Amino acid sequence: DAGVIQSPRHEVTEMGQEVTLRCKPISGHDYLFWYRQTMMRGLELLIYFNNNVPIDDSGMPEDRFSAKMPNASFSTLKIQPSEPRDSAVYFCASSLKQGRITYEQYFGPGTRLTVT
Amino acid sequence: AQSVAQPEDQVNVAEGNPLTVKCTYSVSGNPYLFWYVQYPNRGLQFLLKYITGDNLVKGSYGFEAEFNKSQTSFHLKKPSALVSDSALYFCAVMGRRALTFGSGTRLQVQP
Numbered sequence: 001d002a003g004v005i006q007s008p009r010h011e012v013t014e015m016g017q018e019v020t021l022r023c024k025p026i027s028g029h030d031y032l033f034w035y036r037q038t039m040m041r042g043l044e045l046l047i048y049f050n051n052n053v054p055i056d057d058s059g060m061p062e063d064r065f066s067a068k069m070p071n072a073s074f075s076t077l078k079i080q081p082s083e084p085r086d087s088a089v090y091f092c093a094s095s096l097k098q099g100r101i102t103y104e105q106y107f108g109p110g111t112r113l114t115v116t
Numbered sequence: 117a118q119s120v121a122q123p124e125d126q127v128n129v130a131e132g133n134p135l136t137v138k139c140t141y142s143v144s145g146n147p148y149l150f151w152y153v154q155y156p157n158r159g160l161q162f163l164l165k166y167i168t169g170d171n172l173v174k175g176s177y178g179f180e181a182e183f184n185k186s187q188t189s190f191h192l193k194k195p196s197a198l199v200s201d202s203a204l205y206f207c208a209v210m211g212r213r214a215l216t217f218g219s220g221t222r223l224q225v226q227p
Contacts, residue, residue, distance in 0.1 A: 004159075033214060043160075043206065043217045056214065091159055104150060105215060107159035 004108035018080040025094030035091040118143040118211030122218035137192040139207030148210035149190040197225045
């Protein structure tokens with residue numbers, strides 16, 4: 001398996017533009033997570049899905065952020081309009097949970113977003 | 117709500133010496149605990165986890181972690197550090213709201 005795939009790896013955009021980050025989870029995993037990492041705030045959970053359904057989006061900072069998971073193999077995180085303070089590394093992760101057994105999360109390589 | 121504390125921003129150790137990276141947690145119910153490592157410009161990589169069973173958990177790259185329920189700790193250890201172990205280490209606890217990560221500890225192993 002190729003692991004969690006994220007694209008693009010780097011994104012530079014101007015303030016006010018729409019940004020779309022993409023993630024392909026590991027096949028067979030039923031949980032998908034979006035995180036944001038900054039020096040100031042560390043690693044923050046933004047939203048997570050179970051079987052393509054958003055379970056908890058309380059970490060999404062503002063209405064400018066939205067996430068979708070139209071099928072088990074694809075998710076997007078969209079920022080519209082983008083602002084300089086959105087500059088961060090955005091990680092996608094996936095995992096498998098069966099009953100009471102919790103499996104570890106596998107992270108993608110991240111998308112480094114710079115908003116100028 | 118669950119939380120994780122990593123009290124040290126950075127740990128310095130000489131190559132060949134044992135290393136410990138500290139982690140304490142707070143969670144209601146049984147804790148599910150994890151350690152991850154992040155190398156520069158990479159995503160987080162899973163090292164090991166504690167779900168139940170033996171308090172000493174062995175993981176990847178020779179790392180192990182000791183679960184201590186009375187002290188609510190889950191310290192990461194390695195008997196002999198390598199320069200290549202230099203990275204950012206995150207402790208995490210599973211709660212109702214997925215994983216909660218600590219702030220991270222930068223491990224620097226000097227040759």
